[in-house]
Amino acid sequence: MKIVGLGPGNEALITPEASNALSEATDVVGYVPYVERVAPRPGLTRHGSDNREEIRRAEQALEMAAAGRRVAVVSSGDPGVFAMGAAVFEALEAGEPAWRALDIQVLPGVSAMLAASARLGAPLGHDFCCINLSDNLKPWALIEKRLRLAAEADFAMAFYNPRSRSRPEGFARALDVLREACGLDRPIMFARAVSTPEERLRVVTLGEATPEMADMRTLVMVGSSLTRRIPAGREGSEWVYTPRSVLSSEVDR
Amino acid sequence: MKIVGLGPGNEALITPEASNALSEATDVVGYVPYVERVAPRPGLTRHGSDNREEIRRAEQALEMAAAGRRVAVVSSGDPGVFAMGAAVFEALEAGEPAWRALDIQVLPGVSAMLAASARLGAPLGHDFCCINLSDNLKPWALIEKRLRLAAEADFAMAFYNPRSRSRPEGFARALDVLREACGLDRPIMFARAVSTPEERLRVVTLGEATPEMADMRTLVMVGSSLTRRIPAGREGSEWVYTPRSVLSSEVDR
Numbered sequence: 001m002k003i004v005g006l007g008p009g010n011e012a013l014i015t016p017e018a019s020n021a022l023s024e025a026t027d028v029v030g031y032v033p034y035v036e037r038v039a040p041r042p043g044l045t046r047h048g049s050d051n052r053e054e055i056r057r058a059e060q061a062l063e064m065a066a067a068g069r070r071v072a073v074v075s076s077g078d079p080g081v082f083a084m085g086a087a088v089f090e091a092l093e094a095g096e097p098a099w100r101a102l103d104i105q106v107l108p109g110v111s112a113m114l115a116a117s118a119r120l121g122a123p124l125g126h127d128f129c130c131i132n133l134s135d136n137l138k139p140w141a142l143i144e145k146r147l148r149l150a151a152e153a154d155f156a157m158a159f160y161n162p163r164s165r166s167r168p169e170g171f172a173r174a175l176d177v178l179r180e181a182c183g184l185d186r187p188i189m190f191a192r193a194v195s196t197p198e199e200r201l202r203v204v205t206l207g208e209a210t211p212e213m214a215d216m217r218t219l220v221m222v223g224s225s226l227t228r229r230i231p232a233g234r235e236g237s238e239w240v241y242t243p244r245s246v247l248s249s250e251v252d253r
Numbered sequence: 254m255k256i257v258g259l260g261p262g263n264e265a266l267i268t269p270e271a272s273n274a275l276s277e278a279t280d281v282v283g284y285v286p287y288v289e290r291v292a293p294r295p296g297l298t299r300h301g302s303d304n305r306e307e308i309r310r311a312e313q314a315l316e317m318a319a320a321g322r323r324v325a326v327v328s329s330g331d332p333g334v335f336a337m338g339a340a341v342f343e344a345l346e347a348g349e350p351a352w353r354a355l356d357i358q359v360l361p362g363v364s365a366m367l368a369a370s371a372r373l374g375a376p377l378g379h380d381f382c383c384i385n386l387s388d389n390l391k392p393w394a395l396i397e398k399r400l401r402l403a404a405e406a407d408f409a410m411a412f413y414n415p416r417s418r419s420r421p422e423g424f425a426r427a428l429d430v431l432r433e434a435c436g437l438d439r440p441i442m443f444a445r446a447v448s449t450p451e452e453r454l455r456v457v458t459l460g461e462a463t464p465e466m467a468d469m470r471t472l473v474m475v476g477s478s479l480t481r482r483i484p485a486g487r488e489g490s491e492w493v494y495t496p497r498s499v500l501s502s503e504v505d506r
Contacts, residue, residue, distance in 0.1 A: 005371075012273070015363060017265035054497070078363075080370040082497070086378025089494035093483045101486045106371035110268060110331075110361045117333040118258075118359035125339025127399055129382035129408060138499035146380055146406045153402040155382060230346045233354050241342035244307070244335070246391035 001065035001102055003085055005078040005109020006037055010195035013110045021107055025072035029061040030084065034074045052136070054084065058091035062099045078111040082132045082160045113158040116191035116219040119201055121239035123189060123221050124156050126246070133174055133220075134161035140170065144177055151181035156242050157222045162214040172211040178222060179206045187229055187240055189221040190214055203229065203240055254318035254355055256338055258331040258362020259290055263448035266363045274360055278325035282314040283337065287327045305389070307337065311344035315352045331364040335385045335413045366411040369444030369472040372454055374492035376442060376474050377409050379499070386427055386473075387414035393423065397430055404434035409495050410475045415467040425464040431475060432459045440482055440493055442474040443467055456482060456493055 002021045007013035022028065028038045032048035040046065049057045058073070065071045075083035085106055092099050117124045129150045135143060150157050163171040178186070184207030192200040192215065202213060206222070214220050227242045255274045260266035275281065281291045285301035293299065302310045311326070318324045328336035338359055345352050370377045382403045388396060403410050416424040431439070437460030445453040445468065455466060459475070467473050480495045 005367075007268070010270070012270035013268050013361070015260070015266050015268060017263070020265070078367045078371075080367060080375045080377050082378070085371070085375030086494050086497045089374050089378075089481075089483065089492055090496055092492070093481065100484060103486055104492075106374065108266070108363045108367040108371040110363060111367060114258075114331045114333060114361040114364060114367075118331075118338070118361040121342050121359065122333045122338030124333050124383075125335070125342075127382070127384045129380070129403075129406075130377075131380045137497050139501045141501075142499055146408070149402045149406040150382075153382075153399045153406075155399070228342075228346065230342065231353060233356055239342055239345070239357075241339050243343055244339045244390050246395055248392045248394075 001061060001071045001073065001104050003073045003079045003088055003104070003106045004075070005107060006034060006074055006076055007110045008077055008112045008115035008195045009193065013115065013195055015107070015109065018107050018109060021072050024070055026070045027064050028072050028074055029057055029064070030074035034076050038074065054087035055091055058084065058088040059095060061088065062091055062095060062102065065102050066096070066099055075109075076112070078109045079106055080108065081111045081113065081130065112160070112194060112219045115194045116189070116221065119191060119194055119199070120189055120203065120221070122241040123223055123227060124158065125242040126156060126224060126226070126244060128156040128158060130158045130160070132160045133170060134164060135167060135170055136164070140173070143174070147174060147177045148181055151178065154224050156224045156227060159220040161216060162218055162220045163211065164216060168211065171214055175206065175209055175211060182206060182222065186225070187223040187227055189240060190218050191221070192218040194219065203238060254314060254324045254326065254357050256326045256332045256341055256357070256359045257328070258360060259287060259327055259329055260363040261330055261365045261368035261448045262446065266368065266448055268360070268362060271360050271362060274325050277323055279323045280317050281325050281327055282310055282317070283327040287329050291327065307340035308344055311337065311341040312348060314341065315344055315348060315355065318355050319349070319352055328362075329365070331362045332359055333361065334364045334366065334383065365413070365447060365472045368447045369442070369474065372444060372447055372452075373442055373456065373474070375494040376476055376480060377411065378495040379409060379477060379479070379497060381409040381411060383411045383413070385413045386423060387417060388420060388423055389417070393426070396427070400427060400430045401434055404431065407477045409477045409480060412473040414469060415471055415473045416464065417469060421464065424467055428459065428462055428464060435459060435475065439478070440476040440480055442493060443471050444474070445471040447472065456491060
């Protein structure tokens, strides 16, 4: 069984390793819009399922692999970053002992975080953290604690799942915590549907940011205290980058 | 000018976008071993330079691009993660005003962190941070502060540049801080030269870890308090993953 990262959306960002795995699969398993990124062909069955069904989906994939099918479990971006990788290993640990004998490979992909960072410059060019802002699977108090500690550590930050339809208030609270911890002038970046025709990039300050700037297809990044905004070639556009160096005099400033 | 991520080492992990950029370049610029990953061909000049010359190398690339060359600046992994991305934007900000008009594109790649994570399972399957352990460009006190805060936030952690020849003692100190903050039983992973013929993977506890387990080609990861080790198919091998869920009862335990 292969757990395959499809990259952020553009075909040119799918690794040859992942493309080969998809071309050899008999069954592709995943969230509906990701399964639909794999073109139909004779001999391939596509099993699309709903967003919140990760564990059931992982079990289905393991069952089919145990029955001798060549299964590709697909995730957008990289399968190890808030995607199907962890779900498959959770199902493996809790499931049939025979599943442990399966040949499982995880094929990495370009994550949304790295693709968004590339389009904006190099905002994650120094130490950073990556936090899933959805409180479906963890208490809000933990998210808030991590945001405060990440700000204290002066990490650049990348946020997945900033804003769900069912819990729109979470991201507004996250912005309040960040404004308090990082100040109003800190750059915040909204990168929606990166590398697709619907791509939209926006750089503002925390003081200017509003919850509506993000939806569930948006990767949000916040700079460290050293992150810089510089004008780019095109009129009105800019680059954002975090320098590689921190001087002693800049610590605890 | 293109700033290109070559992925962790295996050809099958280079994106088609990156391959296309390399095939169209007139000049490839980078650290010697990365430049050598681009095959020589007529019409291509390869400019390899030493490890510590990032800014001079970035200036050289910008100068050539301004002179009309099709320049590819290459990094291993992803150019935005402790690589040439930030260096080019630092040089751009400090350099010739004319350079701002250049068409610059950053082409993301599969980072060493994502490739190592994939080989081991999904150790970064929940919130995580990524820290450069080299104190060439920042004070050791900041590294130690970030390690302590990352442990308090209960992030999984990925470390680049754990151990340099010139400063071997730094990683021993990092292990001491991590043992104190995370306990002796926490899993630590050493992933050397992932996806290449020299790949070596090792999973131990912080209590068992020694500084010699890492060199400059090793990506080190430490689990969160919830990270699990489970037996894999092959005798003696195992998977490491961090579950997607955190129950309220597990916070502050």
